Amino acid sequence: MLVVEEFRGTKVTEQRVEMVERKGTGHPDQICDCIMDAISVALSQAYLAEFGVILHHNIDKGLLAAGRVEKRFGGGEVLQPMELTIGDRATFSVAGKEIPVRDIALDAAKGWIRGNLRHVDPDRHLAYRFRLAPGSQELTDIFARPGAVRGANDTSAAVGYYPLSPTERTVLSLERELNGERFKHLFPETGEDVKVMGLRNGCELELTVAMPLLAAMVNSEREYFERKEAVEAEMRRFLETTCTGFDRIRVYYNTLDQAGRGLGGVYLTLLGTSAEDADSGQVGRGNRVNGVIPIGRPIGTEAAAGKNPVSHVGKIYNLLSHKMARSICKSVPGVEGANVMLMSRIGSPVDEPQMANAQLVMEPGREVAQVEEAVREVMQREFASMNDFCLALARGEYRVC
Incomplete structure (x- = not known):
């Protein structure tokens, strides 16, 4: 069913208060999301290369x-490495043909770390724990059923929106700048564990940054x-x-710092991430798939990172809803937002949702x-x-993170 209304x-830009968060590349939650999705991509490509289809995995x-x-x-010095637990389900063999799931997952994890965390050695600074097992017979069977499109593996819902508000764009662009090539060239002493929290009160924006x-x-x-x-x-x-639309923007940086307290009054890391000794991370606690955590916007509860891309609506609908919005x-004149x-309904093809609902913000003088x-x-x-x-x-x- 498809409903347009x-x-x-009240649009978020017309509310007096707006809060938006962005967790950056080196944040422990972001690390988990990005690594697990990198593993899903690597497994998907291995399954396609070997069998011509993407097999069950999450x-x-x-x-x-x-x-x-x-x-x-x-x-x-590092006294004890971080430990990364990798779960949940994957296809390990088909018709007697073994798939080196563990090796694929480990290579993908280490590859992401090397490409994104400058000071983390994936061989020395992390230990790896695998909690991967074959999927249940019924969910695995989805991938053997006929049909051009896979059936949904769950009854679930997702929501996406467009466009981003000026506050959301500012929070997102600041984190990407702080972890971008230009900024790291200017300030190589800064780590990747960036967190930006934006608070708009009327036309004034306050940004609290941790790095x-x-x-x-x-x-x-x-x-x-x-x-x-x-x-x-x-x-x-x-x-x-780079940022316009606000009467004033104020920045507060590393506000826990206190001069005169030595190491207890400064935010230092060895490796650029608080996961080295202060903060653990978990899949699903990071950014939504559009790059921000928008307090006051409609957001779903499914984590997209790491879910298989052909049957798991927790990934497919999360990204598709934003793409559709x-x-x-972009293509329908008169629609402002x-x-x-x-x-989805479990078992139904993912291109036939139980409900697809578009809620439109119209330009003045236009009707749905x-x-x-x-x-x-x-x-x-x-x-x-x-x-x-x-x-x-x-x-x-x-990008899912």
Whole structure:
């Protein structure tokens, strides 16, 4: 069933208060999401190469347990590595042909770490624990049933929206800048564990940022606060030149710091992530698939990261709902914004949802009845290309974290 209607709530941009969070590359929750999805992509490609189809797997149960380190100004050492638990289900053999699931998962995890965490050695700084097992007979059987499109493996729902608000765009762009090549070249002493929390109160935006400095590159408390001041000044320059729509933007950086308390009053890490000794991570606690954690927006409860891309609606509908909302706003004149809700019924083909609901924010003077048919066509077109979309997910072409 497909229902198109007017959005009758208050737009987030018209609410006095808006809160938005973004967890960056080195945040423990983000690490879990990204690694588990990298494993799903690697397994999907291995299954396709060997059997021509993507087989049952869900690598969406992951836990990064913090390690232990000893820090000092100018350096330190790792006393106990972080531990990454990789779960949940995968296909290990077909018709007597074995698939090296553990090796594929380990290579994908280490590859992501090498490519994203500059100071983490995946061989020395992490231990790996595998809790992968074959799936249940009924859920595995979905992949053996006839049909051009797989049946949904769950009765579940997801919601997406477009466009991002100015607050959401600012929070997202700041984190990406802080973990981007330009900023890390300017300030190589900054770690990847960035967290940005945005609070818009009327037309004023406050951004609270957490980002460690690297102990090996800071030789004293005085130097720490000097470097912190320079980093904060560059954040302000970036925001002043790239972010508009606010009367004032204020930045608060590493607000737990307190001069005079030595190591107890500064945010230092050895490896660039708090997972080295302070904070553990878990799949599903990070960003939504559009890159932010939007307090006050409609958000689903499913974690997309690591779920298989052809049957698990927790991944497919999470990403497709946002894609649909964007397509509607970009291609249908008169639509200013859209929320799209998709709900599956277990066993039904994923391109035939139990409900597809588009709630539209119209431009002044426009009515939903004027665009309903065009919106339906956009959504039906997206469902018609479901197989191509799922294969794109399997290649990792859509970010889920």
